[in-house]
Amino acid sequence: MRTRSVALLAVAALGGAVPAALPAAAASPVDRVLAGMTLPQKIGQLFTTYVYGSDANTPSPENRRLYGVDTPAEVVAKYQLGGVIYFAWTNSLQNPRQIAALSNGLQAAAPGVPLTISTDQEHGVVTRMPAPATQFPGGMALGAGRNPADAYRTGQVTGAELRAAGITQAWAPDADVNVNPANPVIGVRSFSSDPSLAAALTASQVLGFETGANVSAAAKHFPGHGDTATDSHTGLPVITHSRAEWQRVDAPPFRAAIAAGVDAIMSAHIVVPALDPSGDPATLSKPIITGLLRGELGYRGVIVTDSLEMAAVRQKYGDARVPVLALKAGVDQLLMPPDLPLAQRSVLDAVASGELTEARIDESVRRILTLKQKRGLLTPWQPVDAAGIGSAEHLRVAQAVTDRTVTVIRNDAGLLPLGPDKSVLVTGWNSSATGNVAALAGALGGDALVTDQPDDAVAAARTHDVTVMLTNLDTAGRQKALVAALLTTGKPILVVAVRNPYDLTQLPGVRTYLATYSYTGVSMRSLAKVLLGTTPPRGKLPVAIPGLYPYGHGLTWDVR
Numbered sequence: 001m002r003t004r005s006v007a008l009l010a011v012a013a014l015g016g017a018v019p020a021a022l023p024a025a026a027a028s029p030v031d032r033v034l035a036g037m038t039l040p041q042k043i044g045q046l047f048t049t050y051v052y053g054s055d056a057n058t059p060s061p062e063n064r065r066l067y068g069v070d071t072p073a074e075v076v077a078k079y080q081l082g083g084v085i086y087f088a089w090t091n092s093l094q095n096p097r098q099i100a101a102l103s104n105g106l107q108a109a110a111p112g113v114p115l116t117i118s119t120d121q122e123h124g125v126v127t128r129m130p131a132p133a134t135q136f137p138g139g140m141a142l143g144a145g146r147n148p149a150d151a152y153r154t155g156q157v158t159g160a161e162l163r164a165a166g167i168t169q170a171w172a173p174d175a176d177v178n179v180n181p182a183n184p185v186i187g188v189r190s191f192s193s194d195p196s197l198a199a200a201l202t203a204s205q206v207l208g209f210e211t212g213a214n215v216s217a218a219a220k221h222f223p224g225h226g227d228t229a230t231d232s233h234t235g236l237p238v239i240t241h242s243r244a245e246w247q248r249v250d251a252p253p254f255r256a257a258i259a260a261g262v263d264a265i266m267s268a269h270i271v272v273p274a275l276d277p278s279g280d281p282a283t284l285s286k287p288i289i290t291g292l293l294r295g296e297l298g299y300r301g302v303i304v305t306d307s308l309e310m311a312a313v314r315q316k317y318g319d320a321r322v323p324v325l326a327l328k329a330g331v332d333q334l335l336m337p338p339d340l341p342l343a344q345r346s347v348l349d350a351v352a353s354g355e356l357t358e359a360r361i362d363e364s365v366r367r368i369l370t371l372k373q374k375r376g377l378l379t380p381w382q383p384v385d386a387a388g389i390g391s392a393e394h395l396r397v398a399q400a401v402t403d404r405t406v407t408v409i410r411n412d413a414g415l416l417p418l419g420p421d422k423s424v425l426v427t428g429w430n431s432s433a434t435g436n437v438a439a440l441a442g443a444l445g446g447d448a449l450v451t452d453q454p455d456d457a458v459a460a461a462r463t464h465d466v467t468v469m470l471t472n473l474d475t476a477g478r479q480k481a482l483v484a485a486l487l488t489t490g491k492p493i494l495v496v497a498v499r500n501p502y503d504l505t506q507l508p509g510v511r512t513y514l515a516t517y518s519y520t521g522v523s524m525r526s527l528a529k530v531l532l533g534t535t536p537p538r539g540k541l542p543v544a545i546p547g548l549y550p551y552g553h554g555l556t557w558d559v560r
Helices: 002-013 029-035 039-045 061-067 072-079 096-109 139-145 148-164 195-213 243-259 286-296 322-329 340-353 358-374 392-403 436-444 454-461 478-487 501-506 521-532
Strands: 047-049 083-085 116-119 218-222 264-267 302-304 407-411 424-428 447-449 466-471 493-497 512-515
Touching (some): 039 340, 047 340, 061 340, 096 116, 139 392, 243 264, 286 322, 302 358, 322 340, 322 358, 340 358, 424 436, 424 478, 436 447, 436 521, 447 454, 466 478
Parallel strands (some): 083 116, 218 264, 264 302, 424 447, 424 466, 493 512
Antiparallel strands (some): 407 512
């Protein structure tokens, strides 16, 4: 740059004309786009929210109520949005071709800069894309598999299918280290309670999404949501880790994600007094967002808030202040404000009053545009058609990955493997989304009974050689009572935790116990293989079961 300046001075000394500005070719695509944007357009780029409707041009009363216009396309155009997030409850996610058509329609409505279209595709308990999209079992199952290559493949396959539907950002992976078995909001979304394992799998999945599929990943929830018994959707969690504990437990997965080049990091609506004693949630904390994430960890990518509809971020300040305070803390992208018109006006007013400068807005918009450039979103949108979603190869990868995750924790009765000549009853907790009881019964060639009535289950169990009871323990204790009743039959009972592996702490007397960390169909097929002895169990506990089994425990045997 200095050499060019000297050359320009030499031209002037010889009487030549010095150009007023650098040639257009010297400006980056991001610089050119940013230079052509008005302040309202810049502010629009900061916001990602949902729109109602399966098609970009179909009216919805919900859009009228929230945004003052009728169609998803009109919402995008009116508010000059930077991004849209898809949910099933907004009718955005019905089937692959519909999703692709919606994405194409929204991009056609985007004024100037294509949208970042996103969804929460963590897999397992947080799965947005419906079948026939390929399903994986989620973070903790990958922790049980302990294979970074499997985390990469999960991100790669998932990213390819998201991209085929026009979705360019996954709000994944979950980088929290789940060290609290009572955690009501993270749990099996986390890879592990071990920071090193969580870090390795976080980095691998980031690379799978971004390098393997050209889809942005987002590590969440900074500075770490793994040690709380409060759900930030409904309350404000307080994390009591010291700064040293944070460095040792919570920080490693985020450091690994940054080293892997993660496009975005999502903030948590949690209070961490050791990192900021003000009582502000991390999303609104300059010491945490700018001081810690930008400064100490050196992160230069996009920082996005968790949903601004959540109670934890709304308790201390009103909805008009939260977007402004998040930007002042150092956040770039504002996700799902409860009142989008109010939020945008608040940011505009803050610039007008001098509380925020346009230069500060430019910093965040530049990061967002840089992310878009990396993912091919500063050039005209190329329509997608959902080709390849749920392909035979993708399904094969998902099954192979999941086959390595089933964990046999206890086989004290020597019941496993079952062998082919047993009459099997499958009962217990059932997901209406996956029909996991029926799916497992079908894979085992057994009978299914969906019930929480002990008398019904006991009567059915007496007519079968063995009963497989699936648990996802609820606070009402119905499943605990059902297990206790089944144990009185004297018949062999086999219990499988299809979500949190910690269920065993509430089930005294159970002698045969497994964990799948997921109730998806792919997990039920892998479980059936282990139960029948056609596949050996390979999973190892990625967390400890308090008072019973340590991290890393898991039984296995040869298959003959």
